[in-house]
Amino acid sequence: MRHGACVGNHEWWSLGERCGERDWAKRTRPLSVAFSHVLLKIRNVSRSIIILFIAVCALAIYLYSHHNWRPLPPGTTIDRIVVEKTARRLSIFRDGKEIKTYRVALGRNPIGSKQEEGDMKTPEGIYKIDGRNAQSSFHLALHISYPSDNDSARAVKRGVSAGFDIMIHGIRNGLGWIGAFHRWKDWTVGCIALTDEEIEELWRVTPDGTKIEIRP
Secondary structure (H helix, E strand, O other), X not given: OHHHHHHHHHHHHHHHHHHHHHXXXXXXXXXXXXXXXXXXXXXXXXXHHHHHHHHHHHHHHHHHHHOOXXXXXXXXXXXXXXXXXXXXXXXXXXXXXXXXXXEOEOEOOOOOOOOOOOOOOOOOEEEEEEEEEOOOOEOOEEEEOOOOHHHHHHHHHHOOOOOOOOEEEOOEOOOHHHHHHHHHOOOEOOOEXXXXXXXXXXXXXXXXXXXXXXXX
């Protein structure tokens, strides 16, 4: 009997424990549901913040790559261009006053003046804009009057061709989305490269015959 009493007491306690567990589960279930909702909201907010951050970064990259800072007003014309190769800078002037500068990319072999066809160098000297090509393989192209008589004479003495078709141009057609990132390295065959937005502006303000000086 004592043994049976012990068993009965044990069953009674077990039943009480199970009832207590069920009561505890009932009481804690709303807390669990509320906590799950809070976690879900935190995840949604975090996702929204990440998406917003990505959008802001994408906008900043686009503005850096494609925005033409300080656009020149309609009717502006220039009478001189100066390219400083070491600084990778193209400056435009009117009546001796500098009105804007652009960053540029040069020929893939940028040190020194162009000596011959295929050397990938950008010329150095004083030339003029003597033509333009709206159907270029690159987005718009202003033709530079290289080679000069001196350039040609030097090449003849060396028994080589001086080269030709040196331009100020935009990015290769179809790759304009690169924008300002094209300037991360010198990539042309000897020409001077701007973004598409910049060459459109330079094309607009530069009359044929404009003097261009290309410095080391």
